[in-house]
Amino acid sequence: MKTEHVMIGVSIAAALAALPSIALASASNAALAGIDTTEAPRVTQTVDNRVVSTLGNTHLSLLDKVSPTGAVADSTPMNHMLLVLQRSALRTNALENLIAAQHDPSSSKFHQWVTPDEFGQNFGVSDADINAVTSWLTSQGFKVNGIYPNKMQVDFSGTAGQVRTAFHTQENHYIVNHVSHVANASDISMPTALRDVVVGVAGLNDFRPQAQHKQPQVAQFSASNQRFKIQQSPKSNTTAGPSPMVSFSGGVRGFAPYDMQTIYNTSPLYTSGLTGKGITIAVVEDQDMDVSDWPNFVTQFGLGGYGGTYKQFQPLLSPDTGNCTDPGGNSPDGESIETVLDSEYTTAIAPGANIWVATCNDAGSSNFFGGVFTAASNLINGASRPDVISASYGYGEGFTDSASKMAIDLMWAQADAEGISVFVSSGDSGSNPSFNGSIINGVGVDANAFATSPNDTGVGGSDTADVLDGDSSKYFNTTLNPVYGSAKSYVPEITWNQSCGNTRAAKDLINSTALQFCKNALIYDPYGYYVTSESGSGGPSSVDRKPSWQRIVHGAAKDQSRDLPDVSLFAGSYGGYSWVILCTGSYPCAANFTSPVVLEGGTSLSSPMFAGIQALVDQGLSAAGGSVDQGNAAPTLYQLANAEYGGANGKAPSTLAGCDANNGTKGTGKCVFHNITDGGNSTQCIELQGEVPATTDCYYYGTIQNFEGLFGPAQVGLTSTSATKYNSTTAAYAAQAGWSFANGLGSVNATNLLSAWKSFNGL
Structure with a gap:
């Protein structure tokens, strides 16, 4: 049930704050000896949906330049999102110090590893703070599916409409690089009382990584x-190098x-x-x-x-x-x-x-x-x-x-x-x-x-x-x-x-620079069929x-x-x-x-x-x-x-x-x-006609009049840290x-x- 004002009762908050300190270091694990990450709950204020804060960078900024093709229907399921939690500075420093010691042969903690439960108890978010965020999620109509042992991730499900109401952001449809995607249109907001223990929500967009293999x-x-x-x-544009310059006919x-x-x-x-x-x-x-x-x-x-x-x-x-x-x-x-x-x-x-x-x-x-x-x-x-x-x-x-x-x-x-x-x-x-x-x-x-x-x-x-x-x-x-x-x-x-940015290929095949190699390739490949990154x-x-x-x-x-x-x-x-x-x-x-x-x-x-x-x-x-x-x-x-x-x-x-x-x-x-x-890994890059240049990390050396016979004119270049010059330094x-x-x-x-x-x- 949706509510506009969620309160953790004063008596409950007081009881949580008054809980006795728990010694988190495990006597059976040398990795945790001497580490004390005991801390009081960080959610100490009333959780009020009318007092909210924006969590920065919680939407993809690249979408600011892309017009949505429509809103996602409120009834659309949003399953297994993750509320990503933020550990305290105390626990962050303790974890970094432990990992450094685990890799130091001179340390008594060298190769003394922890379990998921030990990790959660010592370096996750406190149980009281987890209770606060899960109670709020439930009050907004979400289903809490589980809390990871690391005490840093809460798995929850709901709908796009519940996301819009609870996190104050609209889920939209977008087309990016000719592929349909779903993503939130703006940074999310949530009750200020929870801000210190929440990073954001993973799962509000479906931009997933690609497998890093070649076309089989x-x-x-x-x-x-x-x-x-x-x-x-x-497909031709994933084929390596300009074919007129290298051939393996056998x-x-x-x-x-x-x-x-x-x-x-x-x-x-x-x-x-x-x-x-x-x-x-x-x-x-x-x-x-x-x-x-x-x-x-x-x-x-x-x-x-x-x-x-x-x-x-x-x-x-x-x-x-x-x-x-x-x-x-x-x-x-x-x-x-x-x-x-x-x-x-x-x-x-x-x-x-x-x-x-x-x-x-x-x-x-x-x-x-x-x-x-x-x-x-x-x-x-x-x-x-x-x-x-x-x-x-x-x-x-x-x-x-x-x-x-x-x-x-x-x-x-x-x-x-x-x-x-x-x-x-x-x-x-x-x-x-x-x-x-x-x-x-x-x-x-x-x-x-x-x-x-x-x-x-x-x-x-x-x-x-x-x-x-x-x-x-x-x-x-x-x-x-x-x-x-x-x-x-x-x-x-x-x-x-x-790509023709391969300096060793340029040297061995034409005894010149990669830039000249690419310019030569453009002569033999005017439609850009062999352009590749x-x-x-x-x-x-x-x-x-x-x-x-x-x-x-x-x-x-x-x-x-x-x-x-x-x-x-x-x-x-x-x-x-x-x-x-x-x-x-x-x-x-x-x-x-x-x-x-x-x-x-x-x-x-x-x-x-x-x-x-x-x-x-x-x-x-x-x-x-x-x-x-x-x-x-x-x-x-x-x-x-x-x-x-x-x-x-x-x-x-x-x-x-x-x-x-x-x-x-x-x-x-x-x-x-x-x-x-x-x-080196400097490769070809392009800018299609009519697109606003979004980067200076491409040195353009020529134009393809009818890119792949499909897209019209395109500038083609080599990836560079300078847009005005291209050499071994840039x-x-x-x-x-x-x-x-x-x-x-x-x-x-x-x-x-x-x-x-x-x-x-x-x-």
């Missing part, structure tokens, strides 16, 4: 040349697990018994896969002897809020290629690990990140939790409201405090991750909101340099081995960039501040932002020559590839592979007497990089040049990191020695990584 290709293997002939091609290359294992040197770990056995990796998804795919993949690529396991399920809370339902897709014609890719290539790197495919239906939740967010959050708050999580989805911070962003960050912080290592794809569209499969249009530099938390590790994309360099025979055999691999060793890497993503956060550990390495950006990516692994190749092989329901892998297979790539490949590497590290550290869980990998990765690359200031050590990826195996054999210093962004926005710290030698990590942990 169906290809047939040719035994005569050991290559794959593509049978089905993607077919393309399909990488098998063996190749990734060889390039990133995981094979020696298998020999020593480290396969990921006993470690659980969860991939979080919003659609199922055909469960027959995984055993087929394991069989065809010789991974069956390592003892890995697989299960696909819907992670539920206890008591279940009903926010995770089966999304379906467990069939050849309905499965998600993203889910297939994630599950198969975690196994490719950690063949002995337990793989959890955790899926939740987008339709079962209207919160911003839909099923992917729900799957991850339910796992982290569950009774049974994974050691590692990989999330291969993303959208820019510019497409994320403050409540949704806060929910993401608190989720990854909780995972970190519990010891879970989280890896997130940085994105597949260069300096703005919101345009996977399309072209950056009308927006500036951005970073993946799902990855910019300081409590996860962002994984970007690299490419092997051998194709452009013309020396593939140095690194690959001409004939595939019994498990379909051909790699001989590590292969020099460059930034994955499929496809590239590994990286950029600075506009929300999260720079963590201290990201400041300690050579090349670190001189900014105050959490920057992406942290590391990179193979994602794709210029011209679309190199891919990884998938076994899907519609195209199962047959012996000797006598039937067609699916070829894939993207940072959705990079993230699960790094999750696999982490599983090997976890098992190795546990076998040496350390903790099986490491929490966020990034702080340790940057400490190890500091030893090879040097600090942010001062003279760089000789190992910085020695670990350059261009050295190949010569000189890098003892390195933990392969420092990727060639290429390109967004160039690879460089040390850390870079293009590739982070670079890729890794997994065997050397484990050895260095052991030393760092004192093992």
Whole structure:
């Protein structure tokens, strides 16, 4: 029932305030020893619907320039929204200090992890304050479905009309980039008495992240040349590079697990018994896969002897809020290629690990990140939790409201405090991750909101340099081995960039700059069919501040932002020559590839592979007497990089040049990191005729008179931090020695990584 004046009775408030202090530190958990986060309730005033405050940035500002196509009917269900709560400064500082100590080998709290209940009791919102906000929600007619153990999220449901009345905002329909969306038209308001404990509501819009994989290709293997002939091609504007300048008429290359294992040197770990056995990796998804795919993949690529396991399920809370339902897709014609890719290539790197495919239906939740967010959050708050999580989805911070962003960050912080290592794809569209499969249009530099938390590790994309360099025979055999691999060793890497902004391609193919390369391409491609923004993503956060550990390495950006990516692994190749092989329901892998297979790539490949590497590290550290869980990998990765690359200031050590990826195996054999210093992720960007320029982060070099034959004239440019000039300094962004926005710290030698990590942990 709707009320205009809700009061928490004075006697009730007084009783709550008078409750005896509860010592929250658990005597059984050393992580919480000495931590006292006891505090009085922060909701102390009468909750009056007539006295309200606006919560800033709780609607998407990009919609201010878009006219709604109509109002959402009041009767429209709004299911499983999240009231995102705000912890006090005391508890915020306590949590940050604990997480720092959990990653410090000299601290008594090193690797002392907490449970979801311990997290909620010590770092969530007090029970009294939760009672205040849930009582108010109920009084407004909403159904409270449950409170998360972290005591930071309240799951509730209602209607658009109830949202309009309670939060003073109208839900509207919008068309953005030719896609229909629902979103709130303005920032929300709510009773001032609750303002200190509420950030906002996640779930008032349906802008969800996209899977960060390339358009899949169906290809047939040719035994005569050991290559794959593509049978089905993607839409033209997602095809890599100007076709007149690069042609692979003899077919393309399909990488098998063996190749990734060889390039990133995981094979020696298998020999020593480290396969990921006993470690659980969860991939979080919003659609199922055909469960027959995984055993087929394991069989065809010789991974069956390592003892890995697989299960696909819907992670539920206890008591279940009903926010995770089966999304379906467990069939050849309905499965998600993203889910297939994630599950198969975690196994490719950690063949002995337990793989959890955790899926939740987008339709079962209207919160911003839909099923992917729900799957991850339910796992982290569950009774049974994974050691590692990989999330291969993303959208820019510019497409994320403050409540949704806060929910993401608190989720990854909780995972970190519990010891879970989280890896997130940085994105597949260069300096703005919101345009996977399309072209950056009308927006500036951005970073993946799902990855910019300081409590996860962002994984970007690299490419092997051998194709452009013309020396593939140095690194690959001409004939595939019994498990379909051909790699001989590590292969020099460059930034994955499929646009004409690829500086290495420009140098190797026309011996000129990327800008000239793009101008030349415009001559051969006047309609823009090969214009693309496809590239590994990286950029600075506009929300999260720079963590201290990201400041300690050579090349670190001189900014105050959490920057992406942290590391990179193979994602794709210029011209679309190199891919990884998938076994899907519609195209199962047959012996000797006598039937067609699916070829894939993207940072959705990079993230699960790094999750696999982490599983090997976890098992190795546990076998040496350390903790099986490491929490966020990034702080340790940057400490190890500091030893090879040097600090942010001062003279760089000789190992910085020695670990350059261009050295190949010569000189890098003892390195933990392969420092990727060639290429960059500056890609093409456009401005369609009649649109008001919304960004200066694009340097326009020409005009397409009839863009793709569909849209009329368009300006085309390269992403740049300057609209008036384009060079290696302004390109967004160039690879460089040390850390870079293009590739982070670079890729890794997994065997050397484990050895260095052991030393760092004192093992």
